[in-house]
Structures are given as C-alpha cells and as structure tokens.
Amino acid sequence: MAMTAAVMSPWRSVSELRLCARMYVWAYALDDFTERDTTDLASLDEMLGRCRTIVHTGACDTSDPLLGALSGLHKELTRQPLYPALSALWTEKFDEGMRGLRYDWLAGHGRKGSAPPDNGVAEYLDHTESILVWITHLPRWMSHQDPGLLDRLDALIPALEDFSVTIRLANDLSTYAWEKDQQGQNNILMYGVSADWVQEQLDARIASGKRHLAPLLSEHFPPAVELIRCVEWSVTFYALADFRKPQEPHA
Template sequence: MTDQLYAPAGQCVPIVTLTSKVLAELRGWAAEELPGSEDQLPLLGAAFCEAIVGPWATAEQLRLPARMVIWTYAFDDYIEREVTELADLDAFLDRCRAVVHTGRRDDGDPLLASLSGWQQALSELPGYPALASLWEEKVDRVLRGHRYDWVVGAERERGNPPDAGVEEYLDHADSITLWMVHLPRWIAYGGDEVPKRLDVLAPALDDSSVAVRLANDLATIERERSEPGQNNVLMYGVSEDWVRTELANRIAAVEQRLAPLVAENFLPAVGLIRLTEWSVGIYVGNDMRDVTGTFQADGGSGA
C-alpha cells in the first residue's frame, strides 16, 4: 500500500499531462521571444505551476499566464543583475508601464518586445476589458515595488540603510510579482463572475503576495546578507520568528477571506488557495536561485 502522504500515482497523470502541453508551447515561445532562456529549468517550473494552480484549465488557457511567469523571471534578473543606474531603471520601468497602459509596441529589447506581444494577446481575450484597469493598477504596483527594492538595496550597499520600518517594506511586497502572474489567470480562464467577486479576491491576493514575499525572504536571507544591493524583510530589525508569525497570519487571512467562495466551489478562489499553498511551499526552505540558477535571456534592456 502506498504511503498516504503521497497522492496516488493515477491522480498525478492529469497534472503531468497538462504540464507537458504547457511546457511544449512555452519552450517555443521562449526560444523566439527570449533567446537563451528556452532550456532553463524555470520553464518546467512555470509549466508545472500553471497545471497545479489551474488543473481544470486547458493548455491553451494556461498559455499566456505561463509566459508571464517566465517573463517576470527574466525581468527580475535583469533589474537585479544588470541595472546599475537609477536613471536607466526608471527609463526601463516607464517603458514597461507604457506598453501595459497604451498597448503600443516597444521593440527596444527582448524584454520589452516580448511584453508588447504578450500584452496585445492578453488584451484580445474576452475577460480583459472588465479587468483592464485593475491589471494596469497592479502592474504599476509591481513596478513600484521593484524600484523600491532596487533603491533601498543600492543605499544599503553605500552604507545608508533606510529609516523606514517593516510596514513600508510590506507596502512594497508586490515586487514578488504575484499579481502579474495571477491576474492573467483570472482573465484567461476565471470566467464572468470574477469582476463581481473582486471585493474578496483582490484583498486575498494582496495577503497572498505578502505571504509569498515573506516565505521568499526567509529562504534567501543567508545569501542576500552577503550580496550587494539586496532588500529583505529581515534587514528591517525583525526576527525570523516574527516573520514566520506574520507569514502564518497572512496565509490564515487568505483562507478566511476565501472560505465562503471555496464552499461554493468558485474556481478562481480555489485557484488562489492553490497558488498560495504552492508558492509558499516552494519557497519555504528553498532559495530558488540555488535551485534553478540565474535566469537570463540574451540581450537585456536597452532602456
């Protein structure tokens, strides 16, 4: 008899099958849009994540969300590893923002060009108009969070740690990019009811973002203490026990907010629970840069 801690093998087959379909498409896209990235392990992780979070969706419905996961990997690495001047960062973030807000194509580099094509495809989905303003707002917050982390990290490197407390850090937790990878799932396969349930879904995803940010920080602090330009909640005078308590509180808040919708088997709520469980579980005890290595596409922003 199989240990009950493990799912029966037969239950894993649909997930693996869906993962394989998503991965096949994702490899082709990455090879064309982000050259140099197509053989990286994150592609498999992204495809598997999509199948775990939305196992009821089709491979076609998971196509754009999976691409955004890979795009955010490359985006994060570019900002963290390649950008050395604030003016360059601001110019690049402004161009990303312009692509999302205006829909105008920017072929300045592979990151901007791939975002342009992706944004065009997203805007053509039936679910986009009702969530377009929320998408633009949350992308802005993700970009704001990345800028904050970069600026604070640069100041730390110069020996000028911020005066701000942990509350300000958590207010910029959207740098974990969970909104950028999950809102497209609502657009692609969430259904017509999502806009009517945002009063519950949106704050739950906010709590999930903080939870995943904290789980990531716990996993990466040993590496980030010795790396220049880093920003981590444990650099703000709080203990690991405090972080674990706050993490548990945020997970509990997600579950409590979504419980009535989960009881209705409202799939976007179920998916958000699965996303939280998966993302926190992946990060707890795992520094993903050690697991997957640095994700880099050829080129980089020319902004």
C-alpha cells in the same frame, strides 16, 4: 514555470495555461534585469517606464527583448474574455509591481553593509508587490470564461493582496541566508525583525486570505481554489528551494 502554472490550475487546458506560464517567464526575466543587469538608476527607470507605457497605451516596443515580449503578452491579454472589465486593475497592479522593483533597487543599493535600511518595516510591506504576484496571477482571471468572477472580486482581491505579501515573506525567509551578504538585495530580515516575527506575519496573512475566500471555497469556485493552490505551492516551494541561490563553485 510551466509546472507552476499547471499545479495551480490542473483543470485548465494547455492553451489556457500558456499565457500564465509566459507571464511567469517574463516576470522572472524582468527580475533578472533589476537584480543582476542594472547598475544605475537611470537605466532602471527607463526600462520600468517603457514597460508601463506598453501596459497603459498598448503601444508595441521592440527596442529590447524584455519590451518586445511584454508587448506580445499585453496584446494577448487584451484578447481575453474579462480583460475589458479587469484592465484598470491590471494597470494599477502593474504600476504597483514596477514601484516595488524600483523601491527594492533603491533600498538594496543604498544599504551600508549590515546596517538596517533607513526606511522602516511598514514601508517595506507597502512595496511587497516587487514579488510580481499580481502581474503573474491576473492572466488567470482575465482568461476565465465565467463573467461571474467579476461579482466575486470583493473576496478575490483582498485575498490576493494577503497572498502577495505572504509569498514575498516566504521568499525573504528562503533567501536571507545569502542575500544578507550581497549588495543590492532587499529583504525584510534586514530591517531588524526576527524570522519568528516574519513567520507570524506570513501565517496571519494566509489565515486572512482564507477567511476572505471561505464563501467561495464552499462552492468550489475555481478562481478561489486557484488562489489557495497558488499560496500553498509558493510557500512550500520557498521552504524547500530557491531559484536564485548562488551556486557553490565546483571543487
């Protein structure tokens, strides 16, 4: 997680990257909870609802390690230079991520064997923030020292929208081989589309994001460069590795 944070922003200091790395770890732990530890919808809704309460109200909740960690992270986020200006975007995208996780859980647990889910590809694509890219990337913007970032959100936001979908699709291509046989998983390749079609969508999203960022890249604006490094690192990682691939038993 620390390497991921550093690769995307190699010019930033350790103190600047620490919050980003901790958010990666938290998001991964929440994903563990939703995919591995939650067996019923009520417990999922309770956890996601408490997470939302922390982000919306700033209340501290130490009733669970995940909630305690989020409480500390959110408190630290509120101290960042651009948090006041980006707080509404933060809560909006946090909610979007929680909805995405819930959607994935429902779709995965409602799937009957190898039959395609009842919901369609368009609905799936509306919930790709289950990958939690916004939650893990926004701390970079909040901690940026140049308020000029706010004047460039009209390019940064649609680019990150494109790249969030890109990263989810790259993840799906990487994990389908084992997810297709595991109850509770949700993957776009379970919806009757081909890997070639998914790759076309992925490539189109990358191209769209780069078009949004082109003016900022021409001036070497650091947050735009970070977004390019984010999507390139993520897509390359998923092409070569998988955090969650079940381990083969030792002989």
